[in-house]
Amino acid sequence: MSEVLEPTTDLTTRIRRKLQRQHFMHLIGADLTRIEPGRVEATLDLGQQHQQQRGFAHGGLVATMCDLAAGFAGTTLIPDDHGMVTADLRVSYLHPGLGDKLVATGWVLKAGRRLHFCEAEVRAFGGQNPAEGLLIAKASATMAVVEPSSK
Numbered sequence: 001m002s003e004v005l006e007p008t009t010d011l012t013t014r015i016r017r018k019l020q021r022q023h024f025m026h027l028i029g030a031d032l033t034r035i036e037p038g039r040v041e042a043t044l045d046l047g048q049q050h051q052q053q054r055g056f057a058h059g060g061l062v063a064t065m066c067d068l069a070a071g072f073a074g075t076t077l078i079p080d081d082h083g084m085v086t087a088d089l090r091v092s093y094l095h096p097g098l099g100d101k102l103v104a105t106g107w108v109l110k111a112g113r114r115l116h117f118c119e120a121e122v123r124a125f126g127g128q129n130p131a132e133g134l135l136i137a138k139a140s141a142t143m144a145v146v147e148p149s150s151k
Contacts, residue, residue, distance in 0.1 A: 011036075011037060011076060012035045015076060029047070030043065031044075035076065038108040038111070039107045039108070040106050041069070041103060041105050041106075042068050042106075043104075045100065046097070054096075057124070062093065062122050066104060066139035067086055067120075071106070071143055073120075074111065074143040081148045083145075084144065087115065087142045088142040089141045090141070092138050093136065093137050095124070099125050101124070101125045102124055102125075103123050104120055104122045105120065106120035107120075114145050115144055115145065117140075117142055118141045118142075119139065121135055121139070122136050122137040
């Protein structure tokens with residue numbers, strides 16, 4: 001039996017409920033600003049606490065933004081009682097993360113029953129960056145679907 005996707009407002013409500021348990025995302029100050037079936041956007045206002053020793057956005061932060069965007073893009077396509085965890089994440093860093101804000105976009109390339117193949121990119125906005133943002137990282141991710149335990 002295949003799951004019928006909810007309308008966008010129901011999907012947004014469902015994903016927002018799951019976001020409440022994303023404590024690390026809240027700790028770093030990230031939020032999902034766009035939620036669509038198979039695609040999400042996450043934003044983060046850059047602060048000093050996000051910088052590495054040279055003043056760039058820390059690579060771990062950038063990887064986290066990739067992971068967050070790819071993972072929640074996949075989560076939009078699974079039933080509400082299922083979960084999703086990262087099985088593999090590969091991040092390529094293209095430019096230093098400088099600016100005022102990071103925007104990560106994630107999307108699903110192929111959704112399977114057990115694995116979702118996703119991509120994400122992170123752009124930096126503000127400072128000397130172009131209006132469309134500077135692409136600072138690109139990622140590919142394999143996300144594993146976690147089915148509810150049957151007891």
